[in-house]
Amino acid sequence: MARGKLRIYLGAAPGVGKTYAMLSEAHRRLERGTDVVVGLVEHHDRPRTEVMLHGLEFVPRREIEYRGATFTEMDVDAVLARRPKVALVDEMAHTNIPGSRNAKRWQDIEELLEAGIDVVSTVNIQHLESLGDVVESITGVRQQETLPDEVVRRADQIELVDMSPQALRRRMAHGNVYKPDKVDAALSNYFRPGNLTALRELALLWVADRVDEYLRQYRAEHRVSSIWQARERIVVGLTGGPEGRTLIRRAARMAAKGSGGEILAVYVARSDGLAAGSPKELAVQRTLVEDLGGSFHHVVGDDIPTALLDFARGVNATQIVLGSSRRKSWQYIFGPGVGATVARDSGPDLDVHIVTHEEVAKGRGLPMARGARLGKGRKALGWLVGCGGAVLLTLLLNMVHPGLGLANDMLLYLSLTVAAALIGGMLPALASAASGSLLLNYYFTPPIHTLTINDPHNIVAEVVFVAVAISVASVVDLAARRTHQAARLRAEAEILSLLAGSVLRGESSLDALLERVRETFAMESVALLERADEYGPWTCAGSVGPTPCGRPDDADVEVPVGDHMSLALTGRVLPAEDRRLLSAFAAQAAGILDRQRLLGEAEQARELAEGNRIRTALLAAVSHDLRTPLAAIKAAVSSLRSDDVAWSPEDEAELLEGIEDGADKLDHLVGNLLDMSRLQTGTVTPLMHEVDLDEVVPMALGGVPPESVTLDIPETLPMIFADPGLLERVVANVVENAVKYSPPDERVLVAASALGGRVELRVVDRGPGVPEHAKDRIFAPFQRYGDAPRGAGVGLGLAVARGFAEAMGGTLVADDTPGGGLTMVLTLQAAATAQPTAPQLPAEATS
Numbered sequence: 001m002a003r004g005k006l007r008i009y010l011g012a013a014p015g016v017g018k019t020y021a022m023l024s025e026a027h028r029r030l031e032r033g034t035d036v037v038v039g040l041v042e043h044h045d046r047p048r049t050e051v052m053l054h055g056l057e058f059v060p061r062r063e064i065e066y067r068g069a070t071f072t073e074m075d076v077d078a079v080l081a082r083r084p085k086v087a088l089v090d091e092m093a094h095t096n097i098p099g100s101r102n103a104k105r106w107q108d109i110e111e112l113l114e115a116g117i118d119v120v121s122t123v124n125i126q127h128l129e130s131l132g133d134v135v136e137s138i139t140g141v142r143q144q145e146t147l148p149d150e151v152v153r154r155a156d157q158i159e160l161v162d163m164s165p166q167a168l169r170r171r172m173a174h175g176n177v178y179k180p181d182k183v184d185a186a187l188s189n190y191f192r193p194g195n196l197t198a199l200r201e202l203a204l205l206w207v208a209d210r211v212d213e214y215l216r217q218y219r220a221e222h223r224v225s226s227i228w229q230a231r232e233r234i235v236v237g238l239t240g241g242p243e244g245r246t247l248i249r250r251a252a253r254m255a256a257k258g259s260g261g262e263i264l265a266v267y268v269a270r271s272d273g274l275a276a277g278s279p280k281e282l283a284v285q286r287t288l289v290e291d292l293g294g295s296f297h298h299v300v301g302d303d304i305p306t307a308l309l310d311f312a313r314g315v316n317a318t319q320i321v322l323g324s325s326r327r328k329s330w331q332y333i334f335g336p337g338v339g340a341t342v343a344r345d346s347g348p349d350l351d352v353h354i355v356t357h358e359e360v361a362k363g364r365g366l367p368m369a370r371g372a373r374l375g376k377g378r379k380a381l382g383w384l385v386g387c388g389g390a391v392l393l394t395l396l397l398n399m400v401h402p403g404l405g406l407a408n409d410m411l412l413y414l415s416l417t418v419a420a421a422l423i424g425g426m427l428p429a430l431a432s433a434a435s436g437s438l439l440l441n442y443y444f445t446p447p448i449h450t451l452t453i454n455d456p457h458n459i460v461a462e463v464v465f466v467a468v469a470i471s472v473a474s475v476v477d478l479a480a481r482r483t484h485q486a487a488r489l490r491a492e493a494e495i496l497s498l499l500a501g502s503v504l505r506g507e508s509s510l511d512a513l514l515e516r517v518r519e520t521f522a523m524e525s526v527a528l529l530e531r532a533d534e535y536g537p538w539t540c541a542g543s544v545g546p547t548p549c550g551r552p553d554d555a556d557v558e559v560p561v562g563d564h565m566s567l568a569l570t571g572r573v574l575p576a577e578d579r580r581l582l583s584a585f586a587a588q589a590a591g592i593l594d595r596q597r598l599l600g601e602a603e604q605a606r607e608l609a610e611g612n613r614i615r616t617a618l619l620a621a622v623s624h625d626l627r628t629p630l631a632a633i634k635a636a637v638s639s640l641r642s643d644d645v646a647w648s649p650e651d652e653a654e655l656l657e658g659i660e661d662g663a664d665k666l667d668h669l670v671g672n673l674l675d676m677s678r679l680q681t682g683t684v685t686p687l688m689h690e691v692d693l694d695e696v697v698p699m700a701l702g703g704v705p706p707e708s709v710t711l712d713i714p715e716t717l718p719m720i721f722a723d724p725g726l727l728e729r730v731v732a733n734v735v736e737n738a739v740k741y742s743p744p745d746e747r748v749l750v751a752a753s754a755l756g757g758r759v760e761l762r763v764v765d766r767g768p769g770v771p772e773h774a775k776d777r778i779f780a781p782f783q784r785y786g787d788a789p790r791g792a793g794v795g796l797g798l799a800v801a802r803g804f805a806e807a808m809g810g811t812l813v814a815d816d817t818p819g820g821g822l823t824m825v826l827t828l829q830a831a832a833t834a835q836p837t838a839p840q841l842p843a844e845a846t847s
Helices: 018-031 047-052 076-082 105-114 129-139 149-153 165-173 180-188 193-221 244-256 279-291 304-314 329-334 338-345 376-399 406-424 426-444 456-504 510-520 576-625 627-641 649-681 693-700 724-741 797-807
Strands: 006-011 036-040 062-066 069-073 086-089 118-124 157-161 233-238 262-269 295-300 319-323 351-355 525-530 539-544 557-560 565-570 689-691 709-712 720-722 748-755 758-764 811-816 822-829
Touching: 006 018, 006 193, 018 036, 018 047, 018 086, 018 118, 018 157, 036 076, 076 105, 086 105, 105 118, 129 193, 157 193, 165 180, 165 193, 233 244, 233 279, 233 304, 244 262, 244 279, 244 319, 244 351, 262 279, 262 304, 279 295, 295 304, 304 319, 304 338, 319 338, 338 351, 376 406, 376 426, 406 426, 406 456, 426 456, 510 525, 510 539, 510 565, 510 576, 525 576, 539 576, 557 576, 565 576, 627 649, 689 693, 693 724, 693 748, 693 758, 720 724, 720 822, 724 748, 724 758, 724 797, 724 822, 797 811
Parallel strands: 006 118, 006 157, 036 086, 086 118, 233 262, 233 319, 262 295, 319 351, 709 748
Antiparallel strands: 062 069, 525 539, 525 565, 557 565, 689 720, 748 758, 758 822, 811 822
16 A cells, blocks of 8 residues: 655744645645545634634544543544545644553654555644754743654655744734734744744745755656756865965855855865865865855865866756966876866856966965975985995995895895985985995996996896886875875964964953963064054064063064064074964964954043033933923922912912922932943942842832733742842833823733743833834933933933843843834843743644
8 A cells, every 4th residue: 555645834933824724725625526534623713724624524533531631632543444535634743642542643644644645734843853952042932742853854745834923923913823812922922023033044944955855856866967056056166275265255256146146165185185285275265165154065086077076966056166277388288177177078057167366377386395394414314324325235235145136135225215215305315216226236237346237137127226216215205295294284273273262262362372472382582563654663562471572673583464563583593384374373463452452442432422422411411301390399489488479278288299299300310310320330239139020010110100000910920030129120210111101091011921041021001112223222321212302301211221130130122012012021030949930822832
């Protein structure tokens, strides 16, 4: 019996319409005459989804008793007995009630598929097992019901059901997803715009990977070798030379011209490892391509054009970017080159771009100088072994019985040539081969003591000896050079890795970097010198070690950094190879110095600008906002002291009330000014301990009319870690601001909820709201949205509230109220000893 086919509607988030899409598919198949039944569908009391169930045949559910309650699950046996062509089974990740046929619903679906029944099902992206940790970090909710990714990947068809976060939140606000009493909790917790955007991105990326996998599988099964240009994939061929950076940037510009372009940089290394690019340059190019959003690949192949084309076709690339050859003109006698070969063999479906660069026709060269690997003493020893050893070997062989044989004599001289190559390099080995061949001819080749050779076989033996000696010496010298290069480059890589690590860790101490330079290169002292212009005196910006030099001319090693800066080292003279590595340290030291100065200047400029702005705003506040209640107080006092009018007790009480109200306003304004001053000077020190939110919030509402606020603070909330006094001030300022801008007939809602290890207090008003671009500006000192003062105040309430919230380790942000208005969200950390209760999230979000 053939296995049934599985079609899955994958949702980016709960409520996007997976079940609706599944039911629409069922009606389409039913109209075509397909036998379709509903094995199990959860409509969650959504009217539009419930309507879609009309006209479909249902298989009765199985009732299961568990802990004194009755639950219903899909009756797998009944569906198998009914044997429809297609069965609808909703919520694939659902966990069945204990006592069911299988522990998971996806296992029920597997049974139906094995029986030859096609299944249409649904699942949300957050229920995939591999994404559990990612979803928890985004939403703060751990998904309890998951299923293996492989179960979904095995589906014959996967269709993404997607919706923008704004559209989904509108659907929820209109009551199309959950009941009205659950909408506020859902919008403020799980269904935030940021959460929905992140879940949507996860779903799109997961489905994109699945599409790529299916495309590769299809091309392999149907042996499709031609490239399908579904999207631009640009392969950059690197040689390890300096032109690679130009090629990568050129490819990035090409990819940016289209939508969804992808860069893949590839370096093809020969399997023998003898012709390799510069590891240092390849590391720089790897970093560059990754910074530009591409990927770096390292493949092995003896035929570079073939390996490059195989890689490009394997990744379904559309373009290849190569650099113009660095070979000199005479080197083309050995072949047309990689670029020409790739362009010739690429075929009509793969474009090849040859990019010019500054290194064209300059020759490949070697990453390091050949002679830089050996010291003078070792070279002298090599010459001694190669030449003096040949003479000594001749004397020893003459003392031995001449019957040893010419072949054995040649092997001994050949061994001496190999030893000379290992010790002194190529030139001593060549000298050893030349002297050895002459000595062999004169002393051991008949006729002896002459340079003539009578036997033609001996002539061939002499020629072969010289050729083998030169070849062996060349290979041994090359191996020794590569070994030396590898060791040195490994050391340089480790040093550069430490330097890069210090940059990533944010280590910005100039003295620490200079000390590392001194230790790395074993110098006595290191100094970073600078001057204002070409003729100005040198000054020391930083130094380590005893007696640092004051001028670059006095240093043993001097590395210029720009036009007016230099790194000066004393102790010993460094070889040229070390100077390359030292240049990286010098550039980093100059960068640290510039960064320190820029940070200092920026901080000074910020303090000056902030101080100037606050002084200007304070003068405006004193000239207007503070004078208004003072004028009212003075008028009331003057009226009471007037002898011309006989005030009634009611009038006197009204005037005294006005005085008291003005004094309260002044006290509030001055208190905010003092609080802002404390925040600016950094003198706010919270006294943190465990606090119950339902005790602090009522105390903070003393300054607003009781009928203007609705409280919703559950008693089951965990305790929070905060300063009660600062917390009361934060809540009071936020609530007073909300009441000020809320319509008279609308109450301000103050509600709290727990989410993960956080507690959120939401202050919801139905006022005019604030545009997205102005939400951060309303928290700035002396700012009132629209510059239109409404009542008393200098625009410090929200600034003080945010400052106090951040001082306690929390956050205060502004969000839109569904249906109009502004919602202030205060987030605080739950106390470590508290046991938070699970938030009241919608059922599907946690299922």
